[in-house]
Amino acid sequence: MQLISDNVLIDTGQVDPIHAAAYPLISGFKLGDPASWTGGHPWAFYRQLRNDAPVHWSPGYRGISGFWSVTRYEDIKTVELNPQIFSSQRGSINLGIQAREKWKPKKLIPAALNSLINMDAPMHMEARIQQKDFFIPAYVAKIRDKVSTHIDGLLDEMERKGPEVDFVKMFAEQVPLFTLCEMLGVDPADRPRIVKWMHYLEMASQYLANPWQTILKEPLFPFRFFKMVDAMFAYGEEVMADRRARPREDLLTAIARSRLGGEELPQEHLDGAWLLIIFAGNDTSRNSLTGTIQLLHEFRDQRQMVLDDPKLIPRMAEEALRLVSPVKHMRRTALEETELNGQRIAKDEKVVMWYGAANRDPEVFPDPDRFDMMRDNYDKHLAFGHGVHKCLGSRIAQMQLRLSFEKIFERFPHIAPVGPVVYAPNALVNAMSSLKVNLYGVGGQRPKLVSASR
Structure with missing residues (x-):
């Protein structure tokens, strides 16, 4: 079977677009630099791009080629709905692909490339169908x-440790990891290893953006990282071989027994498939949960509406997804010369869709920066993408978000942030790594039990 990683487009370091930019070049935020993202989404910069340069040539970073940034809602839908022109497979979803000699750890980059999210038709739909039973409403x-x-x-x-706790560490990253391990069928004894491996992979992006800061936080990280990655891939090979020999009713079995074009998946595809589930599901839900806590504190009228009528939670969750935009971007690659909103785009140039910008496009969402769960199109956001590559796990993410806030509001209706959110340096996802909250509101204390007199 032909691997995606064998034919992926390697960046050349292209500085200027082939065709002249139709819109002005705007500076002020380095979209391609992970270190730029430690303050969350750059809402003001998005606004400037939408208004003045909706298809904007953005410079590359550290040898990565420049790319076209797309920020308007309708333009992003155009890209998503034309996969025959804008490929997911030719260049993967990554902002850039370095030369092969720089692919380290050796197995990690191919695993990231050989996965469902990086496939075009017909391979994409064939792979998607074989996993669908774990994402349909009945399974949810x-x-x-x-x-x-x-x-x-x-x-x-959280109540035992409160009143102040880190919401990310104690809740937001725990819920999706549990859910995903249940879906995959990871044995309970193996789950602590999954948690550790995910931590090291997340730290890797921080290390690339700011190595000294990472070393100060975890001095042994550079020495342990490769060992952890080797252990992770050894586990993947072992568990996939086990599921092929002894199938279970779980997603790991569905992956292990998948076939493309009549052939069993090679190990590179197997590695990519199960790691994608963990990564995509964890990041989306973790950041949605954390971002919603922030929004409910900022827009207290909306929180009160939900407290008064919990049946509004599904609407609240959708509007929160729009405003949080947990996935910052996806990338496509032009398979042919094309045009988007007046801008000529050459074959093999990268097109990057910034979902946070589209989800606050005032042409689609009036008063876009306001949390308004009663807006008519509250569920028309692009937080899960659009078209054939719309997130396969969107129903799982929505279930976790709705169920979490049903439970949180029952127990801690006044929960509130008492410190700033900490963002990891990550250009792909809105990576919220820490948020201290008080379960009983700002300055709140644990309620005291009062014995009833007889």
Whole structure:
């Protein structure tokens, strides 16, 4: 089977576009530099791009080629709905692909490239269909009770440790990892290793952006990282071989027994498939949960509406996804000469869709910076993408978000941030790595039990 990584487009370091830019070049924020993203989405910069340069040539970073940034809602839908022109496979979803001699760790880059999210037709739909049974409404309903019980346990632990706790560490990153391990069928004894591996992979992006800061935080990180990655891939090979020999009713089995073009998946595709589930599902839900806590504190009228009528939680969750935009971008690559909103784009040039900018496009969402769960098009956001590559796990993410806030509002209706959110340097996802909250509101204390007199 031909690997995606064998034919992926390697960046040349292209500085200027082939065709002259139709819109002015705007500076002020380095979209391609992970270190730029430690303050979250650059809303003012997005606004400037939408208004003045909706298809904007953005410079590359550290040898990575420049790319076209797309920020208007309708333009992004145009790209998403034309996969025959704008490829996911030719250059992957990454902002750039370095020369092969720089692919380290050796197995990690091919695993990131050989996955569902980087496939074009017909391979993409064939792979997607073979995993769909774990993302349909019937399966979401089946797993919901397990997630609910786990959430209760997390909230119990938060209450024991409170009143002030790190919401990300104690809740937002725990819920999706539990859910995904249940879906995949990861044995309980193996789950602590999954948590550790995900931590090291997240730290890797921080290390690339600011190595000295990472070393100060975790001095042994550079020495342990490659060992952790080797252990992770050894586990993947072992578990995939086990599922092929002894199938279970889980997503790991569905992946292990998948076929493309009549052939079993090679190990590079197997590695990419299960790691994608962990990465994509964890980041989207973790950052949506954390961002919603922030929004409810900022827009207290909306929180009160939900407290008064919990049936509004699904609307609240969708509007929060629009405003948080947990996935910052996806990238496509032009397979042919084309044009987008008056801008000529050459074959093999990169087109990057900035979802946060589109989700606050005033042409689609009036008063776009306001949290308004009662807006008519509250569910028309692009937080999960659009078209054939719309996130396969969107129903799982929505279930976790809705169920979490049903439970949180029951227990801690006044929960509030008491410190700033800490963002990891990451240009792909809105990576919220820490947020201290008080479970009982700003300055709140644990309620005291009062014994009833007889």
